[in-house]
Amino acid sequence: MTDLLLIAVPAVPLVGALLVRLPRTPGGADRMNRFGASISAAVALTASVLGIVHGAQGLQGSWFVLDRAGACFLAVIAVIGWCSAIVSPTYLASAGKSLFTARRARAWYYTAFYLFWAALLALALVKNLGVAWLLIEATTGASALLVAYSGRRNALEAGWKYLVLTTFGLAVALLGILILFVGLAPHGGTLATLDWQSIARHARGLPHQTALFALILILVGLATKIGWAPVHNWLPDAHSEAPPPVSALLSAALLPTVMLIAWRVVLTLGVAVPHHLADHLMLAFGLASLAIAVPFLWRPMAWKRLLAYSSLEHMGILALGIGFASPLATVGVIIHLAGHALAKSLGFYTAIPMLRHDPASAHRAPRGLARLSTPVAAGAGISLATLSGLPPSPLFFSELLILLGGIAAHQIAVVSIAAVLMALGFLGLAHALIETLAGESRGHRWRSGRTVRLTGRLTVGLTLGLLALSVGAYLLADSHAGASLMRGIA
Amino acid sequence: MTGAVTWGLVISSLAVIVVRRRSLAILLVAAQSLGLGLYALTQESHTSTALAVTGTVLIAKALVLPALLLLTVRRARKERLIATELPALGRLAIAVAAALAIEQLIPRFGLTAGGVEHAAIAVLALGILTAVVRRAVLFQALGFLIAENGIYLAGLSLPGGLPVFIELGLVFDLVVIVSVAAAFAAKIHEQLGSGDSSLLEALRD
Numbered sequence: 001m002t003d004l005l006l007i008a009v010p011a012v013p014l015v016g017a018l019l020v021r022l023p024r025t026p027g028g029a030d031r032m033n034r035f036g037a038s039i040s041a042a043v044a045l046t047a048s049v050l051g052i053v054h055g056a057q058g059l060q061g062s063w064f065v066l067d068r069a070g071a072c073f074l075a076v077i078a079v080i081g082w083c084s085a086i087v088s089p090t091y092l093a094s095a096g097k098s099l100f101t102a103r104r105a106r107a108w109y110y111t112a113f114y115l116f117w118a119a120l121l122a123l124a125l126v127k128n129l130g131v132a133w134l135l136i137e138a139t140t141g142a143s144a145l146l147v148a149y150s151g152r153r154n155a156l157e158a159g160w161k162y163l164v165l166t167t168f169g170l171a172v173a174l175l176g177i178l179i180l181f182v183g184l185a186p187h188g189g190t191l192a193t194l195d196w197q198s199i200a201r202h203a204r205g206l207p208h209q210t211a212l213f214a215l216i217l218i219l220v221g222l223a224t225k226i227g228w229a230p231v232h233n234w235l236p237d238a239h240s241e242a243p244p245p246v247s248a249l250l251s252a253a254l255l256p257t258v259m260l261i262a263w264r265v266v267l268t269l270g271v272a273v274p275h276h277l278a279d280h281l282m283l284a285f286g287l288a289s290l291a292i293a294v295p296f297l298w299r300p301m302a303w304k305r306l307l308a309y310s311s312l313e314h315m316g317i318l319a320l321g322i323g324f325a326s327p328l329a330t331v332g333v334i335i336h337l338a339g340h341a342l343a344k345s346l347g348f349y350t351a352i353p354m355l356r357h358d359p360a361s362a363h364r365a366p367r368g369l370a371r372l373s374t375p376v377a378a379g380a381g382i383s384l385a386t387l388s389g390l391p392p393s394p395l396f397f398s399e400l401l402i403l404l405g406g407i408a409a410h411q412i413a414v415v416s417i418a419a420v421l422m423a424l425g426f427l428g429l430a431h432a433l434i435e436t437l438a439g440e441s442r443g444h445r446w447r448s449g450r451t452v453r454l455t456g457r458l459t460v461g462l463t464l465g466l467l468a469l470s471v472g473a474y475l476l477a478d479s480h481a482g483a484s485l486m487r488g489i490a
Numbered sequence: 491m492t493g494a495v496t497w498g499l500v501i502s503s504l505a506v507i508v509v510r511r512r513s514l515a516i517l518l519v520a521a522q523s524l525g526l527g528l529y530a531l532t533q534e535s536h537t538s539t540a541l542a543v544t545g546t547v548l549i550a551k552a553l554v555l556p557a558l559l560l561l562t563v564r565r566a567r568k569e570r571l572i573a574t575e576l577p578a579l580g581r582l583a584i585a586v587a588a589a590l591a592i593e594q595l596i597p598r599f600g601l602t603a604g605g606v607e608h609a610a611i612a613v614l615a616l617g618i619l620t621a622v623v624r625r626a627v628l629f630q631a632l633g634f635l636i637a638e639n640g641i642y643l644a645g646l647s648l649p650g651g652l653p654v655f656i657e658l659g660l661v662f663d664l665v666v667i668v669s670v671a672a673a674f675a676a677k678i679h680e681q682l683g684s685g686d687s688s689l690l691e692a693l694r695d
Contacts, residue, residue, distance in 0.1 A: 130655075130659075148677075153692065164630055168637065171614065172614075178645060213599060236695065305695075
């Protein structure tokens with residue numbers, strides 16, 4: 001029964017990718033999308049509940065592993081995928097020209113969207129590094145088309161940059177996986193050799209040099225897809241040029257899901273390299289991402305581009321949490337992942353009414369939203385306040401947990417630098433928050449149409465989710481929860 | 491692994507960095523995949539059936555993907571000379587120097603034939619360098635295929651080859667990526683009147 005349910009997790013959106021092509025009218029495609037998204041999300045959420053309830057030791061199957069960490073990632077992908085699918089018709093209604101012919105543009109959008117979502121859902125479940133690599137590579141094709149969906153010159157540039165950089169990065173990761181496979185070949189030499197459990201069991205027998213070489217290549221390759229500095233160049237462009245529902249899926253689901261794979265690599269292969277080098281590598285990615293992102297958070301920037309640099313900052317914080325490798329930091333990572341996903345996607349969804357009523361906001365910082373539209377201002381305000389780490393947002397608690405986890409891991413110097421960078425990031429975003437809400441507004445008050453009303457409803461739903469996470473952060477902050485999160489793979 | 495196969499791969503990768511005509515570069519990459527595929531098939535009787543799958547996949551790749559890229563070239567026939575590109579000799583010098591440096595930096599990783607290890611790393615590096623030193627988007631797409639051929643070269647020298655599932659998944663991904671890259675190349679050409687990727691530099695902070 002569990003096997004069937006977990007097969008259905010990626011299979012339902014795959015079927016959805018076919019079904020959305022059937023209707024002949026835009027309205028029919030939208031209805032099919034809502035139906036497919038609701039079923040897909042319901043199946044994935046059921047699986048994630050199963051994983052959280054029964055996953056203390058990790059549920060294992062022929063192709064999957066579902067531990068509590070994987071279940072949390074699965075839930076996040078399901079929720080963000082559903083929200084993005086639900087807001088997509090609103091975006092498409094005002095999208096105008098696209099990369100595809102007008103008659104089939106909507107069908108192509110939904111097909112690529114569902115293929116991308118299916119690959120992400122499968123990625124959170126697979127128990128094999130080689131298969132995980134194939135799924136990550138598979139996300140690239142569909143998501144590159146979605147990034148360039150508008151067909152504008154800037155979108156083509158962003159899509160092309162994303163395609164080239166991530167594909168070559170993943171080629172480097174594949175070389176690392178091949179080297180690992182060569183090293184582990186005496187223990188089987190089959191596909192199962194690359195199972196997480198097999199890597200964890202045999203990694204200590206690998207020569208240090210082989211393990212280190214494989215680890216560096218895999219992590220550097222995956223870093224290009226996660227958007228960790230210094231290999232993050234595609235990230236601000238792709239996030240700012242993609243349709244807002246796709247930007248949300250990229251930032252809140254793709255980046256963290258690939259990071260889950262990097263995390264599993266660190267946990268399984270990291271034991272084979274001396275001096276905790278895997279953890280140090282994560283800390284280096286974390287500090288570099290924070291240091292690169294923070295100056296951009298201080299600049300007045302177009303809304304989606306600001307959110308993109310904030311993604312770079314938050315991926316850096318998550319890398320630090322993984323690198324500290326203490327139970328407190330691990331709990332912080334999970335809370336941070338979920339809080340960032342909800343807040344960031346809310347931010348991207350508010351871009352839909354923003355761009356519709358003020359198209360120039362694609363190129364300049366928004367100002368005075370409070371005077372233009374209360375629901376949009378509420379969405380943008382809650383998103384930015386949460387992303388800046390303002391208490392009582394869950395990101396305030398998660399950042400605190402990660403830093404305390406760092407102190408528990410005796411990484412005082414890294415914690416000090418990170419705390420300063422996070423404080424600077426907070427000030428930058430707090431300034432942007434004030435300008436966005438209370439700055440001098442341009443134009444008249446926006447009409448409260450369908451887009452604005454949908455933004456209002458999403459703001460209420462996602463805010464409730466954020467509040468629940470803040471309570472969860474308080475309840476989960478004990479070492480027992482942290483230690484059991486990744487038990488399924490070791 | 492014969493020296494002819496490894497040297498053929500390295501030299502054809504260098505040639506892609508130098509040649510001007512897109513169609514010739516596509517044929518060179520097709521020849522790489524074909525050579526690797528035929529080699530895998532000739533080895534199949536001695537080692538593993540997995541290599542037969544590899545050989546078949548490589549030969550299919552040698553036929554399908556270049557055909558797709560040639561179609562893109564036909565649709566965008568009037569390609570202007572790309573002014574921002576370095577001269578051929580300069581590109582070659584950079585590629586050789588960078589590939590040698592990378593190959594020296596990376597230690598042995600356990601394949602029985604040391605020459606194959608060096609060649610695989612060099613071909614992967616040359617694939618990435620193709621995307622760096624060539625400005626035409628189509629050459630950058632060819633870089634993917636060259637880099638993957640480097641990985642296949644290393645995979646072929648494993649006693650049982652790579653697992654069949656990985657082989658098939660890899661070729662599926664490659665078909666998707668190259669199809670998307672070809673669609674991008676056609677659209678970029680349509681919008682800019684050129685396939686020059688250096689024209690795509692509007693997004694900067």
